[in-house]
Amino acid sequence: MDKIIADFELDVRGQCCPYPLIRTKEMVDEMETNEILLVIANEAMTPQNIATWAKKTGNVLLAVEEKRGVFNIYVRKA
DSSP: OOOOOOSEEEEOTTOOTTHHHHHHHHHHHHSOTTOEEEEEEOOTTHHHHHHHHHHHHTOEEEEEEEETTEEEEEEEOO
């Protein structure tokens, strides 16, 4: 996979559900179409919550990478 270059980064490590998703939504709302957000999280439910939200809202979950309990979640605004 090619390296995904994010336009914005949101670090929500240490935050519990639902705050990572709420902050992700707020940030994506401020972005332009096709811009990419990297969400850095360490709460296990965050990738699934963002995936479900992206599907419902038409945004695109590009990738989820996990390393030592930290998730890099890439979302493109539709």
